[in-house]
Amino acid sequence: xxxxEVYRACIQKSDASLSSLQLLKEIESxxxxxxxxxxxxxxxxxxxxxxxxxxxxxxxxxxxRKLEQRKNQEERIRKALERAxxxxxxxxxxxxxxxxxxxxxxxHATGFRSLRSTGRRLMTRxxxxxxxxxxxxxxxxxxxxxxxxAFLFG
Numbered sequence: 001x002x003x004x005e006v007y008r009a010c011i012q013k014s015d016a017s018l019s020s021l022q023l024l025k026e027i028e029s030x031x032x033x034x035x036x037x038x039x040x041x042x043x044x045x046x047x048x049x050x051x052x053x054x055x056x057x058x059x060x061x062x063x064x065r066k067l068e069q070r071k072n073q074e075e076r077i078r079k080a081l082e083r084a085x086x087x088x089x090x091x092x093x094x095x096x097x098x099x100x101x102x103x104x105x106x107x108h109a110t111g112f113r114s115l116r117s118t119g120r121r122l123m124t125r126x127x128x129x130x131x132x133x134x135x136x137x138x139x140x141x142x143x144x145x146x147x148x149x150a151f152l153f154g
């Protein structure tokens with residue numbers, strides 16, 4: 001199958017009656033002829049053509065890589081939006097069972113089964129920072145400072 005595809009691409013004939021070895025022989029003879037023709041051209045022309053071909057190949061690979069990265073980024077964004085729009089996750093609850101585990105849940109070693117949680121995880125509200133009450137310390141220091149000021153300036 002692959003030999004016939006290469007034969008059709010290189011020779012541009014569709015001889016179905018030829019065997020695989022005959023197809024390979026014709027492909028090889030065509031390649032030898034092309035290499036001999038290439039040796040007749042000036043070396044600078046051949047090198048310039050090879051460099052331009054390599055440059056075009058590198059550009060194609062670079063574009064494919066960028067396209068793949070863009071697709072991956074779009075997929076990540078889509079998944080993040082789905083997670084953001086999803087319902088909050090239910091709290092995992094345990095309940096006691098007396099029977100063996102079924103298909104719907106997993107039996108824990110303690111004999112409890114957990115319910116699966118779905119959606120986005122619940123977030124707790126942030127608590128405001130605690131204000132330290134140094135009223136007693138401050139009042140003691142203030143009264144001490146007032147006594148010193150009264151003693152010095154009074």
